[in-house]
Amino acid sequence: MGMATALEFLPIATPVLERIRATGRDAFGNAATPQVREAGLPLRCCLRLSRDGERVRLVAHRPSELGGPYAEVGPVFVHAEACEGYRTPHTFPAEFRDRRAVLRAYGADGMMLDGVLAEPGQSEHLVGRLLADPRVDQVHVRNVVAGCWNFTVRRAST
Numbered sequence: 015m016g017m018a019t020a021l022e023f024l025p026i027a028t029p030v031l032e033r034i035r036a037t038g039r040d041a042f043g044n045a046a047t048p049q050v051r052e053a054g055l056p057l058r059c060c061l062r063l064s065r066d067g068e069r070v071r072l073v074a075h076r077p078s079e080l081g082g083p084y085a086e087v088g089p090v091f092v093h094a095e096a097c098e099g100y101r102t103p104h105t106f107p108a109e110f111r112d113r114r115a116v117l118r119a120y121g122a123d124g125m126m127l128d129g130v131l132a133e134p135g136q137s138e139h140l141v142g143r144l145l146a147d148p149r150v151d152q153v154h155v156r157n158v159v160a161g162c163w164n165f166t167v168r169r170a171s172t
């Protein structure tokens with residue numbers, strides 16, 4: 015029994031969000047118009063679910079900075095305007111704990127090493143288990159059906 019590795023839970027980087035909100039376009043040139051949508055959408059800016067009446071933007075995002083054939087672009091929701099971001103980066107996002115998820119583990123070369131289906135309540139434990147493998151650089155938590163990225167998990171740098 016060892017000490018659990020400290021992990022870091024990463025939303026979309028702030029400069030990327032600022033650019034989307036300032037220009038009204040995502041990094042791929044698509045219009046990212048503010049809209050009011052149903053509650054319960056996973057927001058990739060502050061890692062919680064949307065509430066009734068909140069304005070969001072749907073944007074294309076490439077979550078992996080590692081490159082390679084697995085670094086795909088996918089659709090994600092973010093708050094339309096500046097939000098508080100994710101304030102507890104060393105804690106698993108609470109509103110994602112009880113969602114089903116696909117967990118994908120990538121090596122530092124961007125290649126996928128493993129993929130796991132997590133039932134509600136299992137993601138936090140399984141993410142830790144995947145990152146206990148030293149070959150794994152990062153794990154993506156994703157939606158089950160469409161595979162859309164929710165957030166990235168890495169070992170904390172300090």
Ligand SMILES: [Zn+2]
Pocket residue numbers: 057058059060061092093097098099
């Ligand atoms: Zn937000």
